[in-house]
Amino acid sequence: MRRVRDSIHDYIDLDDLESSLVDTQPYQRLRWIKQLGSANLVYPGANHTRLEHSIGVSHLAKQMASQSGVSKDEVHLVSIAGLLHDLGHSPYSHLADELPFGKDHVEVTQDIIRGSKISDIFHDEGINAKEICSLIKGDHKYGSLISGDIDGDRLDYLMRDSHYTGVKTGVDTGRLVTKMSILDNELVIGESGLPVVETFLTSRSIMFPTVYFHPFSRGAELMLARATTAAIVNDRFSYESFVSFTDHKFLSELDSAGNLSKKLVNDFENRSITKRVVSLTKDETEERGISKSDVETLESSIAEKLDIEPSEIFMDLPPFKVVPAMKVKILKEDGTLDYASNMSTITKSLYEAQFDHWRCRIYAPPKMSTQASEVAKRELGI
Numbered sequence: 001m002r003r004v005r006d007s008i009h010d011y012i013d014l015d016d017l018e019s020s021l022v023d024t025q026p027y028q029r030l031r032w033i034k035q036l037g038s039a040n041l042v043y044p045g046a047n048h049t050r051l052e053h054s055i056g057v058s059h060l061a062k063q064m065a066s067q068s069g070v071s072k073d074e075v076h077l078v079s080i081a082g083l084l085h086d087l088g089h090s091p092y093s094h095l096a097d098e099l100p101f102g103k104d105h106v107e108v109t110q111d112i113i114r115g116s117k118i119s120d121i122f123h124d125e126g127i128n129a130k131e132i133c134s135l136i137k138g139d140h141k142y143g144s145l146i147s148g149d150i151d152g153d154r155l156d157y158l159m160r161d162s163h164y165t166g167v168k169t170g171v172d173t174g175r176l177v178t179k180m181s182i183l184d185n186e187l188v189i190g191e192s193g194l195p196v197v198e199t200f201l202t203s204r205s206i207m208f209p210t211v212y213f214h215p216f217s218r219g220a221e222l223m224l225a226r227a228t229t230a231a232i233v234n235d236r237f238s239y240e241s242f243v244s245f246t247d248h249k250f251l252s253e254l255d256s257a258g259n260l261s262k263k264l265v266n267d268f269e270n271r272s273i274t275k276r277v278v279s280l281t282k283d284e285t286e287e288r289g290i291s292k293s294d295v296e297t298l299e300s301s302i303a304e305k306l307d308i309e310p311s312e313i314f315m316d317l318p319p320f321k322v323v324p325a326m327k328v329k330i331l332k333e334d335g336t337l338d339y340a341s342n343m344s345t346i347t348k349s350l351y352e353a354q355f356d357h358w359r360c361r362i363y364a365p366p367k368m369s370t371q372a373s374e375v376a377k378r379e380l381g382i
Helices: 016-022 025-032 037-041 050-067 072-084 105-115 117-125 129-137 152-165 173-178 191-212 215-233 247-257 259-269 282-287 292-306 345-357 366-380
Strands: 002-006 010-014 180-183 186-190 275-280 314-316 329-331 337-339 360-364
Touching: 002 016, 002 050, 010 016, 010 050, 016 025, 016 072, 016 117, 025 050, 025 117, 025 247, 037 215, 050 072, 050 152, 050 173, 050 180, 072 129, 105 117, 105 129, 117 129, 152 173, 152 191, 173 180, 173 191, 186 191, 191 329, 191 345, 215 247, 215 259, 215 275, 215 314, 215 360, 247 259, 275 366, 292 314, 292 360, 292 366, 360 366
Parallel strands: 186 329
Antiparallel strands: 002 010, 180 186, 275 360, 314 360, 329 337
16 A cells, blocks of 8 residues: 555555556656646646646545445546546647647547556456546446546546645535435436535636636647647657657757747747737627638738738637536435536526636737737727
8 A cells, every 4th residue: 555645635545556557657757747737837836747636536536436336346446547547648738639630638548558558457457448448538337437527537626726826716525525426327416515516616617717728828838739730740759759748858859849849939938928919709709700710811811910920920719618518417305317507596607607708819929919919900800
């Protein structure tokens, strides 16, 4: 047994199998990947890693499974899935999501499990790797404990990210876990736990615009994404290599790639970040009919009028999938199920309010921000 002192959950015990998984190279790589990517440019304390988060998810998933009546053998499988769920994250966490090619991190996670020492460990222990992958994807009967609307992943990262950024939110995780059960292969919350669900969803709604899509750190991510794309397109490294890098290895490789990649990563390291000059709401974006297919044309047009390179203009059009669905189910006292949004005005309002936080943004060099704002607004008909 290995005992880990965690900043959020205090002591966490890992058994021999879990310890052996933690000691593998793919898992130790997570030690060198920051949980919040470039958010430490805004919140200097946000230097926590995917490794500690994953241990926390395993700990919470184990508690949730035990509370929900999962058998001891299957609790162990849920714990392992929580431990391994983030193996496929790229450097700077969600950076791969911004690239126009490649797999998502869940698919990469499955590839790592199948193609590394982890597969050998599973074989020796008689563990079905396919079942672990199914749990991580959320396709398993207990998949909602790892990949659901209130799962171990979300609970841990909300608590951990709040702690390290200093953005104050409050989630009574202990009470929330005690109100959990599994019904028809879905995680549900007892009706008396509805106020805690409201608190959880409120915290998540605060963190998205405040931290996860903060305009400054978002601009930094766009710079890294463009630098990465340029390096891959110019055969300086492959996508497969990129997703295996640690944060510091990644920055070093971008610097070695030269040209645009080197310029952008040097600016990033010196905190010379592209500046937001236009911000459109969801309604304003839809009124103008702006879509992903317009991004490159608009960037080039704005750059041409400013007499700069198109690579210096960034248009950020996040997918609406970043808005949480909030499909938490409540087990009512009469034994029936209903969505929390149908039972709580707060929850319903939170879902609708999320679209108020969504923004389409245009970024430009800081020294040209005033001029770029005027040009961009004319291009968009504002």
